[in-house]
Amino acid sequence: MKEIVRAWRHIPQRYSLxxxxxxxxxxxxxxxxxxxxxxxxxxxxxxxxxxxxxxxxSYSVINTPTDDFKLIAPYVVAIVELIEGAKITTQIVDCNSKDVEIGSEVELVFRKIKEEGDDGVISYGYKFKLKE
Structure with missing residues (x-):
């Protein structure tokens, strides 16, 4: 029950920046x-x-993840400096890790974070992708 309460309390941060x-x-x-x-x-x-x-x-390519992320490895985790000046740690998605470079422009997207429990409740949240 604690997890459900925590999830609802964090909805504003998960679905908007x-x-x-x-x-x-x-x-x-x-x-x-x-x-x-x-x-x-x-x-x-x-x-x-x-x-x-x-x-x-800054960024790092994760080749040896924890068990929760084995299916998506390798993946990129980056520190993104937003145009407003804030920095955010996030996953970079929808790209080949070889295409990621320091200084690459990125934009916000919403993607699946995880699937929980026997009912398969899917949690979504923010990630970033390279701008086209």
Whole structure:
């Protein structure tokens, strides 16, 4: 039951990129924060809808994954710097890992994250793909 409650509570973060922008220093963060990690200002953070576009800042190709991800290996995990300035760790999908480069432009997509339980409940969330 705890997992169901947690899943429902995290739905806004799974299906949209909502970050925080500090009214004091102007920095943008994802996920949302209540305290600015840059200037330590508290309570001056406003929600901001992130556009879901950016560039690959760094990446790694995972060839030997955990059991949960064996079926999709090899796959790419990257740190993407969004156009608003926030950085996000995400999987890069729908491409050959050899096509991924630092500086490649990417865009938000929604994909299957995992399938849970005997009923096969599918959880979706954000990932990124190379821009065409």
């Amino acid at each position: 909502i970050g925080s922008k500090c009214s004091h220093c102007g920095k943008v963060f994802f996920p949302k924060r209540v305290l600015c990690p840059e200037c330590r200002s508290k309570g001056d953070l406003k929600d901001i809808a992130l556009k879901g576009e950016g560039k690959i800042h």
